[in-house]
Amino acid sequence: MTHAKPLIIDTDPGVDDAVAIMLALASPEVELRAVTTVFGNVPLPRTTENAGRLLALCDRSDVPVGAGAARPLVHPQRERAEAWHGGDGLGGRAEALPAPIVEPDPRGAVGLMASVLRAAGEPVTIAPIGPLTNVALLLAVHPELAPRIDRIVMMGGALGAGNTSGVAEFNVHCDPEAAHRVLTQTDVPVTMVPLDLTLRCPASPEWLDELAAGGPRCAELAQVVVRYRAAYRTRYGIDAVALHDAVAVLEATVPGTLATKAMPMQVACDLGPARGATVAVPGADGAPVHVALDADPDPVLAEILARLLRLG
Ligand code: BDR
Numbered sequence: 001m002t003h004a005k006p007l008i009i010d011t012d013p014g015v016d017d018a019v020a021i022m023l024a025l026a027s028p029e030v031e032l033r034a035v036t037t038v039f040g041n042v043p044l045p046r047t048t049e050n051a052g053r054l055l056a057l058c059d060r061s062d063v064p065v066g067a068g069a070a071r072p073l074v075h076p077q078r079e080r081a082e083a084w085h086g087g088d089g090l091g092g093r094a095e096a097l098p099a100p101i102v103e104p105d106p107r108g109a110v111g112l113m114a115s116v117l118r119a120a121g122e123p124v125t126i127a128p129i130g131p132l133t134n135v136a137l138l139l140a141v142h143p144e145l146a147p148r149i150d151r152i153v154m155m156g157g158a159l160g161a162g163n164t165s166g167v168a169e170f171n172v173h174c175d176p177e178a179a180h181r182v183l184t185q186t187d188v189p190v191t192m193v194p195l196d197l198t199l200r201c202p203a204s205p206e207w208l209d210e211l212a213a214g215g216p217r218c219a220e221l222a223q224v225v226v227r228y229r230a231a232y233r234t235r236y237g238i239d240a241v242a243l244h245d246a247v248a249v250l251e252a253t254v255p256g257t258l259a260t261k262a263m264p265m266q267v268a269c270d271l272g273p274a275r276g277a278t279v280a281v282p283g284a285d286g287a288p289v290h291v292a293l294d295a296d297p298d299p300v301l302a303e304i305l306a307r308l309l310r311l312g
């Protein structure tokens, strides 16, 4: 039996968040100690309920859910992502999933993360797959806990084109100030899994068919993806879906899956058209961020699918 590494997922479910959470639950290399929620694709009450429903679907109501930030740190959120994820965040299928079995943890996202970090016998991996507000707050409020975080593996940012503005990726665009705080701090190593890479790993119709045939939980997840797939057809003219968050969680689960390049990163936090852009700044202060720019898409997708199928 391999040793399971403690993991916290901070998330705004979200269709690809759902895939990512179920991937972590299916992976023996990690033990999911908490799911913390943030505003993002849809408002916070929805992302929190969706996290509870996904855990209930997988019979994992032992994993606590902590609700976090309902809005960005400084400026209001400019855009949500209902066009991709549906008004309920899960492609219109949220109500089809079992209701959450337990109430959200009274400690909230930051309190729950802090408790998990304090209680863990070894440093914990944190995988933020939504706006970075909760993680920025954790680092700001509990600097003493930084040595208890092994690494932060975040999905977000773009070195090339964005998906929310010409230059900004959604998670960073939602709260650029929080993303800047996380990417420029020097206490915890950060791996950034940007859009440039996740868009290169789209799941095909055949991949989705295999998922749908994998058992009742996998079939539910495949249903959650249907609307998202239609949005890809409309917006990009392709019949395939990027599983952004699952790619990051795979790296958090099996470190070294993605090839990274170290570069100092900064986030454009002005209010102009570049807001939310992640910019590599050679020679800048701060610890370099490990930016995942390369991976072989086929093995990545095969690995994600093989793991999900274990859930039945
Ligand atoms: C990111 O934005 C969200 O819509 C997805 O869940 C993912 O975390 C991709 O840009």
Ligand code: CA
Residues within 6 Å of the ligand: 011, 012, 013, 014, 016, 017, 040, 041, 129, 130, 245
């Ligand atoms: Ca997300």
